[in-house]
Amino acid sequence: MTRIRSVDDRAPEVQFAPWRLAATPPGACAGPGDLDEITDWIPANVPGTAAAALQAAGRWNAAVPEPIHDRDIWYRTRIAGSGPARLRFGGLATLAEVWLDGVPVLCSRSMFEEHAVDVDLGGTSDLALCFRALRAELGRPAKRGRWRPRMITPGSLRHTRTSVLGFMPGWCPEIDLVGPYRPLTVEPVRPRASAADVRPTLDGDIGRLAVRLRVDGPVGSVLLRCGGGEAPLAEVEPGLFAGALTLPGIAPWWPHTHGAPNLHPVEVRVDGARVDLGRVGFRTLSLTRPFEEGLSLAVNGVPVFCRGAVWTPPDLVGLGSDGTETLLRLAREAGMNMLRVPGTTLYPAPDFYDLCDELGILVWQDLMLANFDYPHEDPTFAAELDRELTEFLDWTQTAPSLCVLCGGSEVWQQAAMLGAPRAVWAGAFCAETLPERVAAQRPDLVVVPNSPSGGDLPFSPRGGCTHYFGVGAYCRPLEDARRAEVGFASECLAFANPPEPGTPGPTGPADPLWPAGIPQDRGADWDFETVRDHYVGALYGVDPAALRAEDPDRYLELGRAAVAEVMEATFAEWRRPRSPTAGGLVLMLRDLAPGAGWGVIDWTHRPKSAWYALKRAFRPVQVLLTDEGLDGLHVHVLNETASVRALTLSLTFCDGAGRVAARAERDLVAGPRAALTLTSAALLGRFFDATDSYRFGPRIHDLAHARLTDADGCVVAESFHFPGARPVDRSAIGLRAEPVATGEGPGLRVSTERFARGVQVLAPGARPADSGFHLAPGSSRIITFAEAARLPRGRVRAINSGEIVEFGHDG
Numbered sequence: 001m002t003r004i005r006s007v008d009d010r011a012p013e014v015q016f017a018p019w020r021l022a023a024t025p026p027g028a029c030a031g032p033g034d035l036d037e038i039t040d041w042i043p044a045n046v047p048g049t050a051a052a053a054l055q056a057a058g059r060w061n062a063a064v065p066e067p068i069h070d071r072d073i074w075y076r077t078r079i080a081g082s083g084p085a086r087l088r089f090g091g092l093a094t095l096a097e098v099w100l101d102g103v104p105v106l107c108s109r110s111m112f113e114e115h116a117v118d119v120d121l122g123g124t125s126d127l128a129l130c131f132r133a134l135r136a137e138l139g140r141p142a143k144r145g146r147w148r149p150r151m152i153t154p155g156s157l158r159h160t161r162t163s164v165l166g167f168m169p170g171w172c173p174e175i176d177l178v179g180p181y182r183p184l185t186v187e188p189v190r191p192r193a194s195a196a197d198v199r200p201t202l203d204g205d206i207g208r209l210a211v212r213l214r215v216d217g218p219v220g221s222v223l224l225r226c227g228g229g230e231a232p233l234a235e236v237e238p239g240l241f242a243g244a245l246t247l248p249g250i251a252p253w254w255p256h257t258h259g260a261p262n263l264h265p266v267e268v269r270v271d272g273a274r275v276d277l278g279r280v281g282f283r284t285l286s287l288t289r290p291f292e293e294g295l296s297l298a299v300n301g302v303p304v305f306c307r308g309a310v311w312t313p314p315d316l317v318g319l320g321s322d323g324t325e326t327l328l329r330l331a332r333e334a335g336m337n338m339l340r341v342p343g344t345t346l347y348p349a350p351d352f353y354d355l356c357d358e359l360g361i362l363v364w365q366d367l368m369l370a371n372f373d374y375p376h377e378d379p380t381f382a383a384e385l386d387r388e389l390t391e392f393l394d395w396t397q398t399a400p401s402l403c404v405l406c407g408g409s410e411v412w413q414q415a416a417m418l419g420a421p422r423a424v425w426a427g428a429f430c431a432e433t434l435p436e437r438v439a440a441q442r443p444d445l446v447v448v449p450n451s452p453s454g455g456d457l458p459f460s461p462r463g464g465c466t467h468y469f470g471v472g473a474y475c476r477p478l479e480d481a482r483r484a485e486v487g488f489a490s491e492c493l494a495f496a497n498p499p500e501p502g503t504p505g506p507t508g509p510a511d512p513l514w515p516a517g518i519p520q521d522r523g524a525d526w527d528f529e530t531v532r533d534h535y536v537g538a539l540y541g542v543d544p545a546a547l548r549a550e551d552p553d554r555y556l557e558l559g560r561a562a563v564a565e566v567m568e569a570t571f572a573e574w575r576r577p578r579s580p581t582a583g584g585l586v587l588m589l590r591d592l593a594p595g596a597g598w599g600v601i602d603w604t605h606r607p608k609s610a611w612y613a614l615k616r617a618f619r620p621v622q623v624l625l626t627d628e629g630l631d632g633l634h635v636h637v638l639n640e641t642a643s644v645r646a647l648t649l650s651l652t653f654c655d656g657a658g659r660v661a662a663r664a665e666r667d668l669v670a671g672p673r674a675a676l677t678l679t680s681a682a683l684l685g686r687f688f689d690a691t692d693s694y695r696f697g698p699r700i701h702d703l704a705h706a707r708l709t710d711a712d713g714c715v716v717a718e719s720f721h722f723p724g725a726r727p728v729d730r731s732a733i734g735l736r737a738e739p740v741a742t743g744e745g746p747g748l749r750v751s752t753e754r755f756a757r758g759v760q761v762l763a764p765g766a767r768p769a770d771s772g773f774h775l776a777p778g779s780s781r782i783i784t785f786a787e788a789a790r791l792p793r794g795r796v797r798a799i800n801s802g803e804i805v806e807f808g809h810d811g
Contacts, residue, residue, distance in 0.1 A: 002198045002397040003350065005276040015186055016127075017078040019044040021053045021179075023071045026136045032099050032128035035074060044075060045318075047090065049179040050131070052318035062317050063513075063594075068176035069134040075180060076128050081121045084189040089115040090182025090349075093319075094162040095132040101125050110161035111177075112347060112368055112388045114395075118189060131178050134162065145373030146424060147415050150522050152344075158372035161384050163346045165316065170520040170527075171344075172592040173316065181319040182349065192216060193275045198266060198398050200280040201444070202300065207250030207282040212242045213268055213275070223269040226280070233268065252300050253281025253400040255337040256360030257620045258673065259300075259642050263357055266398070281357060281400030285444055288582070292454055294487020295465045296582035297403065297446065299362075302673055305575055305640075306362060306583030307618050308336035309600060310491060312345060316592050321349050326605050327590055328352075332359045334600075334611055335618025340364035340490055340585050342451070343409035344371075347392060356401035363401045364490065364585070365392075366451060367434075369408030373415065376429045385429075386437075393441040406448040406490075407434050412458040413450070413467070425458065451490045462580070467491040471570050473521075475534045478566065481573045486581045493570060494519070494587040495535075495563045496528040496596040497608045498556045502764045504604060505594025508552045517595015529596060536562045540728045558728065561758035561799050564613035564772045565726075571617035572624045572719065576636045577675040586614065609760075609772045616717075616773065621645060621670070623708045625721040632680040632690040633721055635706050639670035647716065648709045651683050653690065653701040656755040658777025661701040662688045680704075692723035699724060703755060705776045715781075720774050728757065730802040735759075737796045737805040744784045746791040748807055751780035756798040763794030763808070 021044035022035070029035055044053035050073045054060035060068075079085075089098070091111060098106035098117070105117050119125075138156045148155050151171065152164045166175045195214040200207065211224050213233060222233040222241045227250050233241035251262035263279040288296040288303050297304050308331060314323030331339060339356070341348060343366035356363050367389065375381045396402050407430030415425035430449040438447050448454075454464010461468055461484040468489040470476040486492075496518045499505065506513040520527035533544035536558050547555040567586070574581035590605070591597035600610040620640040628634050639645050646669055653662040664683040670676060680690040692699045704721040734753025739746065748768075750759060756775035761768040767786040775781060775798070785792055793808035 002196050002277060003395050004193055004196055005278050007192050007275050008273050015080050016046070016184075017080070019046050019075055019077045021050060022074045022076075023050070023068075024074065026070070026072055026133035028072065029074065029130070031104070031130075032076070032102055032126070035076070035128070038074070041076075044179075046075065046077075046180045047183050047320065048318050049093070049177060049181050051175055051178070052320075053179075055317060062173065062175065065173060065175045067135070068178050069138075070136075072133055073131040073178050074128065075131075076126070079121060079125045079127055079186055080123070081125075081186065081188070082123050083121060085119055085121050085186050086189050087117045087119060087127075088183075088185045088187070089117075089180065090184065091180070092129070093131065093177045093179055093181050094134055094160065095137055096180075097130045097132065099126075099128045110384050110388060111163060112161055112392075113384070114182075114391050121186075129180060134160070134176075134178070143375065145375075147373050147418050147420060149371035149414050152371050155372070158374050159378075159381065161368070161381075161388065163368065164344050164370055165313070165346070168344065168522075170522050172312075175316055177319060193268065193270055196268075196275075196277055198277055198280065200282050200398070200400075202250070202252055202282040202284050205249050205252075207245075207247035207252075207264075209245040209247065209266065209280065210242075211244070211266070211268065211277070212240060213270075214240055215270055220271045221269070224266075225269070226266045227264045247282075250282050253283040253357075254360060255299060255304060255362050256332060257335065257337040257618075257640050258302060258304060259360075261358065261360030261400075263400075278354075278398050279357065280398045283400050283444075285403050285446060287446065291448070292463050294462060294580055294582060295446075295448065295454070295490075296488065297362075299403075303582070304337065304362075305581075306338040306488070307571065307585070307614075308338040308340070308361070309586045309589035309614075311339045311341045311348070312588055312590055312592055312599075313348075314590065314605075319346070321351050323605055324349070324352055325355055327601065328355045328359055328361065330601055330605070330607060330611070331589060332361060334607075334615040335620065336361065336614070337618075338362040338364060338403075338583065338585060339589065340366070340451070342366050343369045343406075343411075350395060353396055353399040353401060357399055361401055362403045363399070364404040364406060364448075364451075365396075365402060366406045367408050369411055371410050371414045374411070374429075376427060389434075389437055390441070393438070397442065402442070402445065404446050404448055405434070405438055405442070407450045409451050410467070411450050412453050416458050454487070461486045463487060465490040468584075469494060471566060473528070473531055475531060477538070478569050481570045482579070486574065486584070488582050489574075489584040491587045492584050493567055494528060494598050495532045495566075495610070497532075497563055497598065497600060497610050498559050498596045499591075499602040499608055500560075500606060501553075501762060503594075503602050503606060505602075508556055509548050510552055514595060517591075517593055517597055519598050528598065532559050532563060535566050539565060539726050541725060542728070557760075557799055560609035560760075561728075561772060564609045564758065567610055567613040568617045571614075572626060575617075575622065575638065576624055576626050576634070577638075577677055586610070607767065612770055612772045615770070619717050621647075621708070621716050623649065623706045623717045623719050625704060625706050625719045627691050627721060627723075628679075629691055629693050632688070633704055635678045635680065635683065637668065637670055637676045637678075637708065639672065639674055642672045644672055645670040646711050649678075649683075650707045650709075651680065652705045652707075652776070653688065653703075654705070654777060655700070655702045656777065658754065690723070691721075703776075707776075718774075718776075720776075726757065728800050730800065732803060733798065733801045735796065735798055735801050735803045735805055737807045739791050739807065740782060742782060742784055745788055747782050747784045748791065748796075749780050749782050750775065750796055752798070753778065756801060758799040760797055760799075761794065762796070763792040766792035766794070
């Protein structure tokens, strides 16, 4: 059943007095009748959490979070209204009891279930909610699992349907999530549409929409409308109306990298009253090869290289949706066409899926299962999980963005890494029950048993989907991205990514709060800053430890640049036409706390160097350079769009000063959703040691530069290759910046005489369109700034430049 958005354009009305919150010792108050002696009440917002309310009252601090799970948390309000009504609870974290006028009406033990309770209101009613101390519940004796994860504690969490956020030291802040974190509404009970089943399908260019609508009370006519067509719904049994629309030539839904995410409003007129069923997208989804050979998706019959990041809640304290749209638009701007919601978090609110539908971002959704040996054999647990799954599939039924439903995060991997055989970790729920349930409700989805899974071991890189950290956590050379033959990386490329200068929070290694923001696997003798340091040393030939002590600012500058270069190089390997890799999702999109976290966007929603690198790496129209050894460089031109592109490709080999050793240029036509590979030899028409593999004499070039321009001469994409060392000694390179006017507003022309490595455009309070890019000798780039009415004040520098160029004005 899908969500009914509104009836007669009226969404359900909330009729609550202001909410109040109080904390009591566990079990001190059995029910609302025991609250009369409690005087220490504070204001609270619903939806919201106890942490958010306590923080607003000055009694709690996210920087040094105190436990909340060791107390009972009470919420109280009054409802104005009379007669039959329905209370809807969108999400209660976690052990919740509800009373209306002192009478218990609901008991919930799952954070992930929705509830509807029919009640009779008597004018003014008292509503009380209690969230019992979760710590006491977790301390009760319970059956232990066959394995115990190190990342998440305590082990008794396996029995409780709650988020493991806050229970993963080194992964996220230890913030306790308690309270009515999703909307709580009261609506009158009257004859109306009460449930709907909406199923869009696409057959070639024909859209088909099947709808079943449950209506309470007598009905005269029921009419379905969508996509310019309409059809009556017939009463197939008392109160149930069904019918279908056929829509020839319907505009299909695409991920934004491959087309337009077309959506079509659906409504039903019940005796003239409008029932809004939201918007649907018509698309097909299929595998291009067996899952065991590596997950690979096709949308509308077109293979899609899926790239993006792992999603985390935009507000870890209040669990609200503020910031969701900002983050999703930043993801889209960076060229991301997929986000994965991992089993270590919580199901996003409905507006997340609405926005992903609108923006053309595919969603990989894990069930909220992570690492533990869950008690699927326990009838109570199994029933809770089944209701959770059913409700999720119901309210996302019309979401074309939802494409993968996965049985959880690292459950199979955890057991396999501890040495358990397949019979232990390949459980029947993920392998059998989940596919059957999804096939009945959303047959258009791809089901993945677990993330990772699919190979001889769950984390084998070639099969199914993998959590690939060869390049990254395991400090493998950049060449490992190709050697591993990754099928699909549902997690990859995790680094302690430094925020941009001036970001609120710890400022650098000398700040005593800096270590708290560095992610670390529990029990490991290394963290993700040492991982980043490894690549700083490998790429630039410097000693990061010495640099950290002597020049912390330079240390962070090179760290930002190294992360960017690693990400661009890895995705260049994975996106080349002959690569077996069909997708890569970076861990993760946003930091959960201040500091150098995994996020490519910081906790204030400001992009970091890695975000800019991904924006360059993910361009739908792209040029890539890959080192093929004795076969020279291969130049790959990709066009994922539906349009034919007339382009000019240039390939230049030169030294850092711009002296050209070889150069070629060719006009070409890139067909829609097509790829072309040319060798450097074919472009040059002669032998040239492009990769410095033959070494018949001294190498005469320091870099190769490929550039795509369109018919107007505008640069579409660029790529660089370095056959030798990547020097970062500061010198005079002729770096300049001057204001220019553009069609998008004020801009900045950045130019250089010599090669500029990792050019940073730093403007506090403004976001440049690009930063951290390379600039070929004698070339320039025009940089615009998001939503800037005038050129902001800032500076430009490169990691190999002694010059710092200032621009803009104060005020």
